[in-house]
Amino acid sequence: MSIQIDRDGAITVIAINRPAKRNAVDPATAGALRDAFAAFAADETARVAILTGCGGHFCAGFDLTAVGATRYDPEAPGPMGPTRMLLEKPVIAAVEGHAVAGGLELALWCDLRVAAESAIFGVYCRRWGVPLIDGGTVRLPRIVGQGRALDMILTGRPVDAAEAQRIGLADRVVPDGTALPAAIALARQIAAFPQICMNSDRMSAYRQWDFDLEAALTHEAHAGVRPLREGAAAGARRFAEGEGRSGSFAAFGESEMRLPPNSSP
Numbered sequence: 001m002s003i004q005i006d007r008d009g010a011i012t013v014i015a016i017n018r019p020a021k022r023n024a025v026d027p028a029t030a031g032a033l034r035d036a037f038a039a040f041a042a043d044e045t046a047r048v049a050i051l052t053g054c055g056g057h058f059c060a061g062f063d064l065t066a067v068g069a070t071r072y073d074p075e076a077p078g079p080m081g082p083t084r085m086l087l088e089k090p091v092i093a094a095v096e097g098h099a100v101a102g103g104l105e106l107a108l109w110c111d112l113r114v115a116a117e118s119a120i121f122g123v124y125c126r127r128w129g130v131p132l133i134d135g136g137t138v139r140l141p142r143i144v145g146q147g148r149a150l151d152m153i154l155t156g157r158p159v160d161a162a163e164a165q166r167i168g169l170a171d172r173v174v175p176d177g178t179a180l181p182a183a184i185a186l187a188r189q190i191a192a193f194p195q196i197c198m199n200s201d202r203m204s205a206y207r208q209w210d211f212d213l214e215a216a217l218t219h220e221a222h223a224g225v226r227p228l229r230e231g232a233a234a235g236a237r238r239f240a241e242g243e244g245r246s247g248s249f250a251a252f253g254e255s256e257m258r259l260p261p262n263s264s265p
Contacts, residue, residue, distance in 0.1 A: 049090070
């Protein structure tokens with residue numbers, strides 16, 4: 001099988017399983033990834049998904065030996081799989097080794113990226129004249145800013161995990177071999193939150209790109225109606241009863257809020 005799917009309670013782990021190809025994605029694997037994420041989206045018991053790769057690498061991009069196997073259609077789903085889908089639930093990338101070319105685009109498609117210390121990101125397809133057609137020219141500037149994105153896009157140079165975290169491309173950097181466990185721990189914390197409110201806020205953060213400022217604020221206000229009606233009263237009651245004081249996240253698997261240095265609650 002070119003992908004592996006595992007469940008850990010509310011967490012779905014989807015792994016590209018082509019280690020001999022550094023998890024490069026061919027058309028069959030792309031279809032399998034789309035199907036797996038569509039199933040995750042439809043499963044009401046699944047709250048957070050993790051995308052990773054087997055054998056020490058995340059994904060080396062599209063399998064160039066498969067070029068010509070299918071005719072490219074810009075109106076069709078992305079060649080890398082789920083990259084033109086907008087799910088209503090979060091996905092975390094657990095990155096070991098290389099996330100390059102289309103593999104970078106898969107990582108960018110995810111909401112958060114947990115990277116091992118030796119992970120490498122880059123637009124390696126620059127060398128072969130293969131364009132970014134799975135969201136790379138759209139999501140990379142939105143995540144790291146136009147200037148930094150153009151530096152990566154124009155040069156194709158490798159970006160290590162430390163730089164990736166500094167520019168906002170990696171959200172967490174962890175020791176080698178621990179990206180997946182760290183991503184699972186993060187996913188459990190996210191899955192423990194009230195889901196209607198969290199997913200509404202997440203979707204508003206994506207949709208705001210569609211509007212000017214005034215319209216985006218209006219959209220946010222309307223999107224907040226359902227969470228306020230269906231969950232906020234219960235949360236306010238828990239707070240009134242003493243839960244979550246002094247920034248505690250203990251009820252969600254964290255002993256205390258993680259504050260930056262020299263900060264106070």
